[in-house]
Amino acid sequence: xxxxxxxxxxxxxxxxxxxxxxxxLSDDFLTTGPGVxxxxxxxxxxxxxxxxxxxxxxxxxxHLPLLALGVGPGDAVIVPSVTFVATANVVRMTxxxxxxxxxxxxxxxxxxxxxxxxxxxxxxxxxxxxxxxxHLNGQICDLAGIxxxxxxxxxxIVEDACHALGAADVGECRxxxxxxxxxxxxxxxxxxxxxxxxxxxxxxxxxxxxxxSHGLVRSDDAYRxxxxxxxxxxxxxxxxxxxxxxxxxxxxxxxxxxxxSQLRKLPRLxxxxxxxxxxxxxxxxxxxxxxxxxPRDPAQDGWHLFPILIDFADTHHTRATLMETLRQSGIxxxxxxxxxxxxxxxEARYGTQALPGADAYYAHCLSxxxxxxxxxxxxxxxxxxxxxxxxxxxxxxxx
Numbered sequence: 053x054x055x056x057x058x059x060x061x062x063x064x065x066x067x068x069x070x071x072x073x074x075x076x077l078s079d080d081f082l083t084t085g086p087g088v089x090x091x092x093x094x095x096x097x098x099x100x101x102x103x104x105x106x107x108x109x110x111x112x113x114x115h116l117p118l119l120a121l122g123v124g125p126g127d128a129v130i131v132p133s134v135t136f137v138a139t140a141n142v143v144r145m146t147x148x149x150x151x152x153x154x155x156x157x158x159x160x161x162x163x164x165x166x167x168x169x170x171x172x173x174x175x176x177x178x179x180x181x182x183x184x185x186x187h188l189n190g191q192i193c194d195l196a197g198i199x200x201x202x203x204x205x206x207x208x209i210v211e212d213a214c215h216a217l218g219a220a221d222v223g224e225c226r227x228x229x230x231x232x233x234x235x236x237x238x239x240x241x242x243x244x245x246x247x248x249x250x251x252x253x254x255x256x257x258x259x260x261x262x263x264x265s266h267g268l269v270r271s272d273d274a275y276r277x278x279x280x281x282x283x284x285x286x287x288x289x290x291x292x293x294x295x296x297x298x299x300x301x302x303x304x305x306x307x308x309x310x311x312x313s314q315l316r317k318l319p320r321l322x323x324x325x326x327x328x329x330x331x332x333x334x335x336x337x338x339x340x341x342x343x344x345x346x347p348r349d350p351a352q353d354g355w356h357l358f359p360i361l362i363d364f365a366d367t368h369h370t371r372a373t374l375m376e377t378l379r380q381s382g383i384x385x386x387x388x389x390x391x392x393x394x395x396x397x398x399e400a401r402y403g404t405q406a407l408p409g410a411d412a413y414y415a416h417c418l419s420x421x422x423x424x425x426x427x428x429x430x431x432x433x434x435x436x437x438x439x440x441x442x443x444x445x446x447x448x449x450x451x
Contacts, residue, residue: 058421058430059384061238061357064321069313076309084265087305087312092248094315099223099233101250103257106308107264110214110234112301113247114184115142116260117210117230119298121182123148128178130170130207132162133391133410135186139212140392149178152393152405157412158347158361160188164197166409171205182208182229187216189346189388190354199227216354217241218322225252238423240322240354241314243307267298324424325355331428332358332420335435342366342442346417357388358422364415367442371418374441381437386419 076087088106096104107113123129125147131140133152140150153170156163162185174180183202185193195209202209211231216222217240225231230253233239235246251257262269270292272278281291314321333345344361364371375385391410392398420434 057382057384058426058434059423060386060419060421062423062425063237063242064317064424065242066317068316069310072309072313073306076306079305081305083304083306084302085305087308088303091303091308091311091315094312095233095248096223096250098315098318099217099250100221101223101225101231102252103254104223104248104250105257105260105264106303106311107247107249107301108303109245109301110232110236110239110247111138111142112264112299113214113232113234113249114138114210114212115145115299116249116263116301117232117251117256118142118146118148119263120256120259121208121210121229123181126179127181128174129181130167130174130183131392132160132166132184132186132188133393133407134160134188134389134413135212135392136214136389137392137395139184139186140398143184148181149175150398150402151175151180152398152402152407152410153183154407154409155188155413157409159191160346160359160410160413160417161191161193162186162198164194164201167198167201171201180205180207182210184210184212186212187214187219187222187354189348189359190215190219190356191346191348192216192219192222192352192354195227213354214239214247215356217356218318218325219354220352222354223250225250229253230256235311235314239356240325241311241318243303243311243314246303246307246311263296263298264301265298266300267294267296268292269295321424322355325422326350326353328422328424328426328428328431329353329355329358331431332422332435335431336360339435339439339442343438355422357419359388359417359419361413361416362418369441375418377441378437381441383421383434383437385421387414387417388419390414 092104123146127148128151129143130151132155134155143150151174154166209228211228213222213231214234230251233248235243346359393405
């Protein structure tokens, strides 16, 4: 790939990050060591969270709070259809069923209205346990409005905040039982692969920390059979118990070292994304109304992706041909996301569903290059290439 190619996203790795990982390689612990707790403390401080539990992916960060909440067969959980498949899949991993909610056609977000509609469509034979709002692209859902409805139906909230690191107040869990973040390579900060779940509940955090490591406990006060933890008069230091089954969701100290280094620059990286978004909005204005940035609130946004909405029916392009034209100009784009209710697994399980907001958002969205290493000149290049690609449009202003 040409060094001049602009992908839709790219990690920011600097010399201090490399040095942090190199130093961690010389430590006594490569995994399950003190670096994990150090990363968790730093992440909690950065997000305003009371407790943070590091794990090996954003998917694990979504799964752990459901396990801690006791979700299982007989339950149903509401998930917006416009998200990555993991948000729905973790519900099925517990044995519970998914109820797909529609979204706003312009933002792709779950709204109080579409949440209420999903409740009405939920199967009566299952306990409607909770809802998982997705802060798509980094924009925060109306959690206050969603929480009011959730409370009236005795439902918990787990936030899918995998796009929202850096957004104000998300980690406080003011309305939710937990919030799940991703530290994948192209997220707000990276540990390569990884995730963190935050919560205000100390007991829940402790249980999730156990569940990420096979459910094992190694302390006298947690043992069901403390007498087995002694060998005569001496402690059996090798002893452990598994009171419930867990998963191997551990994040190694090496990756935590990278995460700590990245967290130090989170404010700078987030500010760079916000500045790029402002430049995009200004540069794209002449392409309206054929091209519109997804509407969002700059005051509360994680700025993970920068999607636009295109009226492809008014152009001489399909989305595929437009993406290929841009790729030939050295510009990578992506689609976030295919509505999950249309995936074959879920169609086979729940049948074909009509969610017009999700279908409309998917039909028009396209994610442009967006990462802190970009410059203002890169934004101009992207928008000029987009305008040139659309120059065959029947819109007078683009001729």
